[in-house]
Structures are given as structure tokens and as C-alpha cells.
Amino acid sequence: MQDEAIRKERGQRANARQDPRLDWWREAKFGMFIHWGLYAIPAGEWNGQKIPGIGEWIMYRARIPVAEYEPLAKQFNPVKFNAAEWVSLAKKAGQKYLVITSKHHDGFCMYKSDLTDYNIVDATPFGRDPLKELAVECQKQGLKLGFYYSQTQDWHHPDGDGNDWDYDEAQKDFAGYIENYVKPQVRELLTNYGPIAIIWFDTPKGITVEQSQALLDLCRELQPDCLVCGRLGNTLGDYASAGDNKIPQMAVEADWETPATINDTWGFKTDDHNWKSPPELIHKLVDIVSKGGNYLLNVGPTAEGIIPQPSVERLLAIGDWLKVNGEAVYGTKPGPIQGLAWCRSTARPGKVYLHIFDWPQGGEIKLSGPQATGAYLLSDASRTPLPIKSQSGKVIIKGPSEAPDAINTVIVLTLD
Numbered sequence: 001m002q003d004e005a006i007r008k009e010r011g012q013r014a015n016a017r018q019d020p021r022l023d024w025w026r027e028a029k030f031g032m033f034i035h036w037g038l039y040a041i042p043a044g045e046w047n048g049q050k051i052p053g054i055g056e057w058i059m060y061r062a063r064i065p066v067a068e069y070e071p072l073a074k075q076f077n078p079v080k081f082n083a084a085e086w087v088s089l090a091k092k093a094g095q096k097y098l099v100i101t102s103k104h105h106d107g108f109c110m111y112k113s114d115l116t117d118y119n120i121v122d123a124t125p126f127g128r129d130p131l132k133e134l135a136v137e138c139q140k141q142g143l144k145l146g147f148y149y150s151q152t153q154d155w156h157h158p159d160g161d162g163n164d165w166d167y168d169e170a171q172k173d174f175a176g177y178i179e180n181y182v183k184p185q186v187r188e189l190l191t192n193y194g195p196i197a198i199i200w201f202d203t204p205k206g207i208t209v210e211q212s213q214a215l216l217d218l219c220r221e222l223q224p225d226c227l228v229c230g231r232l233g234n235t236l237g238d239y240a241s242a243g244d245n246k247i248p249q250m251a252v253e254a255d256w257e258t259p260a261t262i263n264d265t266w267g268f269k270t271d272d273h274n275w276k277s278p279p280e281l282i283h284k285l286v287d288i289v290s291k292g293g294n295y296l297l298n299v300g301p302t303a304e305g306i307i308p309q310p311s312v313e314r315l316l317a318i319g320d321w322l323k324v325n326g327e328a329v330y331g332t333k334p335g336p337i338q339g340l341a342w343c344r345s346t347a348r349p350g351k352v353y354l355h356i357f358d359w360p361q362g363g364e365i366k367l368s369g370p371q372a373t374g375a376y377l378l379s380d381a382s383r384t385p386l387p388i389k390s391q392s393g394k395v396i397i398k399g400p401s402e403a404p405d406a407i408n409t410v411i412v413l414t415l416d
């Protein structure tokens, strides 16, 4: 089924649906996205002006010339960055993979590249390679690591897409940029950092089928197990990518992922305080998983290297909920009950998990539902059976009169 939240060109390659290379990713359901770069310094403000929109787009939105943006690198010294803490936070949140910006649209490389000096090791006083430090920690703590890489837009490279205020679009050699810059950089990323679980390309725009295919081939040659996100373009990715913050209306018959923000920006912005609440975030995670997707939830660290405290608190709240209810999330498939406002369902062989967002008054749960033989609360370690009866195609479960979990109570239905 095609949902408008998942555009075709960002879809899943037809023969990837059964590919066992994705098995870990199908289990994982929840990942941490990290948008970190020079844009964390202006943090939404340029020359005393508040620049509207997402923080990592400030160079574009304010049409900042390369000559003025580039010197930000000399100020970038995120000495509070601690790879072990970031990885440990992701683990506490219940996230199973981490994807970090290696190069966003602004073109600044957050890793040591030999293709340009415009990188964190050569151009900043910091002089460290955070991707290397994260790779070490991910190995140590057992988290899968992925790299975001902007393959089409590059507002710093004269031949990259997007910057028409410094460079003449008509003079650009985009094919040369892919060949002589993007490919060698992808080679660096898939050679110098150990096993990479995902390459997260973004905004394919006008990239041709041949160019997308060549990048896919290169990834396969270097790390055959590395998954390639659907934003490679031209429906060649290993899994489909929904639009930013977009959740399909119904279950989707594909492997797919929603990348999403906790507030409204990806890259850090001082003034964005529009944080989604923990219940909202837990509901989004479960909504996505109930429709067969993964949730890649973003944090935008500051220029000092700190993950904002409101993000930390929310991630820990999600992790607390998952500690009790993870069985109803990880490794599940969409459940048989779909399309209700107050309830979602996930399933695994022999079990259906009802996620009750709005607990009914009196605690009687009535569904047109599966023929279940038993029911219990997932949070109840002793699995005390809840009274259950089937009546003319309906299943009626008698739960406690008050919601056991104010955010989302999970009831396990056992099937024959």
C-alpha cells in the first residue's frame, strides 16, 4: 500500500522486503538521530536576527555566504562532548541504533576527511573526530551505528546542490561532485569507522537513477551488511523513509522509518522550546510500530557538545516505559486491531498486544477482536488473568477501573 507519508522515490527497493540483512532493524524499532554541526553555534540567530525554521538550515534561510559561514569552524570547540554518555543515553532510552550527521547540507564534515579541510579535525580548535569516538563507544556498549550523509545538497562545495547565492547553478558540475567528492567520502565513512549499520542519505532531489545505483553499489562493495536508507533516491533504498515527522494513516506493507524531532528543529536552536511531552512521544513510537515502522528520534546537541536536558528527560521517560513494555514493541508486527483512536495493537506469534492510550471508564475494554484465550497486563509480572469473554464477534476484557499506566497500558491477549 502506498501512503502519502511515504513518497515513492523514498520507497523500499522491491526485493528488500524479505532481505535478512534487515532483520536486526526490523527488531529494533527505535533509534536515536543526532543532528550536530556548525549550525549549533548560531543556534537559530544570525547577525542579531532570529532566523525562522529548522536550525540546521540557517545557512540557506539567511543566505549566508560560504565566506561568512565557514569561519564558524574556528569557534567550534565542543569540549563537553562525551561519546560514552551519548551512547549510554540512547541505551537507557531503549534505542537500538544511532544515526549521526557526518555531513549535513551545510557541507561541514563532522569527521576527518581527506577530501576537504572543511572538517572537524582540520578546521576546528577541537581537533577530535567525534564519529571515531562514537564508533568505539557503540562497539563497546553494543549499539548499532549509522551515518547521515547529505549526498545531493552541499552548500559549501561549488558543485553541490542548493547554494545559488555563492555559486552559479548553470556552472555546476553535479556529476563531478558525486564522482570525485561524494563517492570518496562515502568510501571514507565505510572504511575508517568499523562496521556501519546504516548510511542515511537525505534529500535526493535530482540525483539520477545511475548515480543512486552507483552509491548503492559502492556501499555494497565496502560493507555488504550496511543498510541504505530510502532517501538514497529512485526507490533503491533497503527501507522506505517517511517524510520528516510524517506518520502514515495505516499500516504499511514495507520496511519503513519515520525520522522525527522532539521539539521542532533538528539542529540545536536556542529558542525552540516546543518540546513534545513524554506521553506524546510514547504514543508516536507505538503508533509507528503498530503500523510496521521504526521511529528515529532526533536530538540536537549544543555547540558545547551537550544534549539539551529536555531531550534527555524525555528519552529517559520513554526508556522507563519501554523497560516495562518493551515486549510489546521490539520485534513485533502490526496487530489485527487498526484504525482506532484510543488503542493500537502489535503482535507476535501467539500474542496480540493492546496498547490502550485512553483507558475506558470502569475499565471494560470492548473490541471487535481476535479470538483470545486469555488476557493479562504486561506490567503484571505474575500474569494474573483478566476476565475475558467473547460475544458476537466482540472480545470484552475486564481490566482495573483505573488506568494502570496513565500513558499507555498494555494488555497481552494470548491466542491458541
Ligand code: H79
Pocket: 035, 053, 054, 056, 057, 060, 061, 202, 203, 244, 259, 266
Ligand atoms: O536533516 C533534517 C532536515 O534538515 C532535512 N531532513 C531531516 C532529516 C531536510 N532537508 N530538507 N528538508 C528537510 C525540507 C526542508 C524544508 C524547509 Fe525550507 C527548510 C522548510 C523551511 C526550511 C527551504 C527553505 C524550503 C523552504 C524554505
